[in-house]
Amino acid sequence: MTSKSIDHSGLTFRRDYFGDLTAWQALVDLLKDTFDIDIGPLQQMGGPDPSSMPFGWFAADGQLAANLSAFAMPLMVNGRTVNAAAFQSGAVRPAWRGRGLYRDLTQKALAWCEEKGFEAIVLYTDKPALYEPYGFHALPMHAYSGPAPAPAASGRPARTLDPSRPADLSVLQAALKRRMPVSETLAVVESTAMFLINTRLDPSVRLSFIEDRQTVIAWKADGDRFMLLDVVAQQIAALAEIIGSLGLRPAMAEVLFCPDRLGWEGETRAPGGGTCFMFRASDEIALEAPAMLSPMADF
Template sequence: MSNPRNEGSFSPFSLSQNVLDDPQAADAYARLLQEVFDFVPRRAPVPDPHWHVLALFEPQGACVAGIEIAKLGLVLDGEERVAMAMRLAGVAPSHRGRGLFRTLMDHALAACAQRAAAAPILLYTEDEALYTRFGFAPLVQHAFVGLALSPTPSAAARPVSRAEAIELIDRHAPSRAPVSLQCAVRGGTDLLRANVEESDPRLAFLDAVDALVIYEREEAEIVIVDIVAAVIPTMATIIGALAPDARRVRTLFPPDRLAWDATPVPDDTGLMIRGEVPPAMRRPFMLPPTTGF
């Protein structure tokens, strides 16, 4: 196996920021992810244009540490903004205790600054202490809970398969409206497609309003995870089509576009931020899990 492009030397390791451009390096990186996380994200047939992998390799070509970064478009209080995102930071168990994680994070932070200077950096983790030393702080997200509105009479929602949902997501991509004007991921089609492919949500299409609703049902409660549409329908329309018998509704995003009153409830999702917290994220908010990273 040829070594990936060497962009820095940390004897005996080399750093590459072009892992996905080299099939052999990408395979070695995938083996690292499988070992550390027991998970390998699905990739497009061509190198992913959004996620950039920084990784450390041994001279023989084995990948011993890696992290992914991406520029993330957001809508915050109705304005388009940019943040950076990090995910899948890990070191092979056989190489821990050598300072490789710090080396990796230092280079990842520098790469984020090059791509979007002064932009906040977001990541999800189950180990907050690991990242506080790099300047990250917890950012509490909130679900939104309220009574189900009297449903607006409408045709019943049509269940769709995962494959149909992907087609609908792609069709709506050019004109998709942000699910919230307070706080939402802008665009995010690739993240949405990947999360729908890798999870098992309920999927329904509301023909009358040309909207795909991603949701869960828990007895008398319906959980609205995300909505894909050019115009976001009201909660009364959604309830009328999906669950006229629902008593309570929970949304996993701010409901400012749903014409529905709800109470924010803290939900510890493990989100952390480095940099200035935008005003829209100082108020109760949540980024839909479907656009999570």
């Protein structure tokens, strides 16, 4: 693969450029133009993940022509912490496509992961064929749904958290710092920056804080269906207690991660959407139970 050519005429390669806010803005623009997502607010929410290592080809006018970023994303997999990296923000502007720039950035990011000794690399994509030549395999994801448990009696009711308010942002950041993985089977260990920006990218996610449990719940409700996206806590409460604290009485529950810590079971189903979660590791990996990464960890 390394023998294939690359045409980077007129472009300058930079890595680790997030300290330069003009270059950061060029990435914000690239992702807005390519995927119609705005990661700009991340700067007001504690900034990008501190382990981020972006690789980019910049044009003379400061535009970012091509980018791929890597960052450390330790994962709980089958009860063991895996020192994983994640790839994100992979895009090439149309005028510069087909010149080998993305192949070059993929190779640079893989070399960085090798150098840092990561055990595994994960990514989301709608183009798995782009990554299969590098040893990435699709890992099927599963959500759970079924009748909701009866709400368990709770202490004080949960209150709404609004991360655009500085005091609530601090509560959320502190909870994210000391969280335990939401599942033994598959979950992020921390991944604060992704959780925070995902609260902006999907404004329909509701955040509630159960004070006496120091627990943040990320959830949605649709009629009599309760959807649980994530639980941020040192000790994960049972689903019945979560529903009780929120003052809800839904008929159906849907959990968008493996509910092994929730004291509840449901039927598995493949989540919708065309994106594929890919995993690359020296050892084959098979999940011990159907699972998915919480949408709050989307990257």
